[in-house]
Amino acid sequence: MNPKVDFFFNKAEKWREEFEELRRIVLDCELTEALKWGVPCYTLGQSNIVLIHGFKEYCALLFVKGALLKDVMGILIQQTENVQAARQIRFTDVAEIVEMEPVIKAYIREAIEVEKAGLQVDYKKTAEFNMPEELQCKLEENPDFKAAFESLTPGRQRGYLLYFAAPKQAKTRVARVEKCVPQILAGKGLNDR
Numbered sequence: 001m002n003p004k005v006d007f008f009f010n011k012a013e014k015w016r017e018e019f020e021e022l023r024r025i026v027l028d029c030e031l032t033e034a035l036k037w038g039v040p041c042y043t044l045g046q047s048n049i050v051l052i053h054g055f056k057e058y059c060a061l062l063f064v065k066g067a068l069l070k071d072v073m074g075i076l077i078q079q080t081e082n083v084q085a086a087r088q089i090r091f092t093d094v095a096e097i098v099e100m101e102p103v104i105k106a107y108i109r110e111a112i113e114v115e116k117a118g119l120q121v122d123y124k125k126t127a128e129f130n131m132p133e134e135l136q137c138k139l140e141e142n143p144d145f146k147a148a149f150e151s152l153t154p155g156r157q158r159g160y161l162l163y164f165a166a167p168k169q170a171k172t173r174v175a176r177v178e179k180c181v182p183q184i185l186a187g188k189g190l191n192d193r
Contacts, residue, residue, distance in 0.1 A: 002033040005040050015059040017094045022052050022061060025101055029108045047115045050108060060088040061104065067121050068114045073103055082162055085121040126154045129161045134173040138181070148185045156189035163190055 001023075012019050023040060027033060031042035031049055040052045051062040063069060066076050066087025076087035089107065091097050097104070139146040149157065160180065167173050180190070 001027060002035070005033050005035045008035065008038070008040055012054070015054040018059045018091055018097055019052055019054065021094050021097045022059070022091075022104075025097070025104050026050060026052070026061070026108060029105060029112070031108070031112070044112055044115050049111050049115060058090040058092050060090045061107075062086050062088050063107065063111050065111065065114055065119065065121055068119050069107060069110050075103070076107075084123050126157045126161070129158055130165050131161065132164045132173050132177075134170060134177050135161070135164050138177050142181075145181060145185060148187065151187065152184065152189065156192075159190040160184070 009016065009019055009023065019040075023033075026040075026042050029042075031044060034041050034043055036048065036051070041048055042050045042052075048064045050064065053060055053062060062079075063076070063086065065085055067078075067085050069076060069087065071087070075089050077090055079086065079088055089100075089104065091100075139149060149160070152160075163180075164173055164176050167176065183190070183192070
């Protein structure tokens with residue numbers, strides 16, 4: 001156990017028992033505990049294997065390269081359609097976690113083997129993402145904006161593409177593009193400040 005991670009468990013109001021049980025199970029698999037992104041993260045060397053996190057309706061183990069696991073029990077969940085690598089096992093009570101302990105450990109061991117084998121997730125290329133018409137028009141009308149967008153890292157470009165494509169109404173997509181023009185011209189990603 002890493003004492004720096006204790007605060008996560010101590011401050012938990014919801015899912016506290018479930019978090020503690022998941023922590024016990026994961027630590028039994030000989031991974032190193034760290035705090036990353038404000039949640040417990042379990043690593044093998046420098047590689048992230050699994051995280052513990054909670055939401056309103058459930059708590060979960062998130063396998064960083066879950067898309068590469070065989071999922072023989074059919075329990076891994078892709079959080080949203082845009083998540084490419086990570087997969088979750090979701091829980092709603094501590095009894096469920098206790099009952100599933102052998103399965104959870106088997107999935108963790110498989111995730112460790114995936115990492116040891118050096119397997120990598122085949123991510124979609126930025127060009128494979130939908131280019132909203134509103135962004136395409138802005139790129140065509142403003143060469144400086146186009147150059148700035150194209151000079152962003154692929155991850156930053158994907159972030160903008162997903163953000164711009166999300167609204168159903170064209171006027172909202174236009175507003176989002178316009179709002180982000182200064183940030184893109186400054187070479188910043190969607191969440192950079």
